[in-house]
Amino acid sequence: MRVLATKKSKLIPRIGRPVVLEDQKIAIFQVSDGRIFAIEDYCxxxxxxxxxxxxxxxxxxxxxxxxxxxxxxxxxxxxxEGQLKVYPVEVIDDDIFVEV
Known part of the structure; x- marks a missing residue:
């Protein structure tokens, strides 16, 4: 299910933004080249x-x-070693959607 997570304009490059989607804690990051990633906020x-x-x-x-x-x-x-869950991200205009 694709869920609206946040707005791109609310992100600060290289600083994580927390969201909770479908009871899952997720950290959203925008890297220096502008790409956006969503990863579970748990190590x-x-x-x-x-x-x-x-x-x-x-x-x-x-x-x-x-x-x-x-x-x-x-x-x-x-x-x-280990692995965190990553979530597919889609950006449409200023909206960031995450597949949960």
Missing amino acids: PLTNAPVLEGIVSGEYLYEPMREYKISLVDGVIQEPD
Whole structure:
């Protein structure tokens, strides 16, 4: 199901925006080149939100531990392991829709 998540004009590049869609906590990020990603706002390694992570390129650096998560596919990069759920995003004008 595609749900209106937020407005593109409300995003700050490289800063996460929290949304709750269908009882799922999701973090939405706009990277430096303008692409927008939606990823679950929960890290399986720290049992904590990832919303406050630092974005560089298409990676989210988790602040509680020194590892990075791909915003493209949710994979936690080596030497750590794990994966977060990513959600398909569609932008129409100023509206950001997320498939949940």
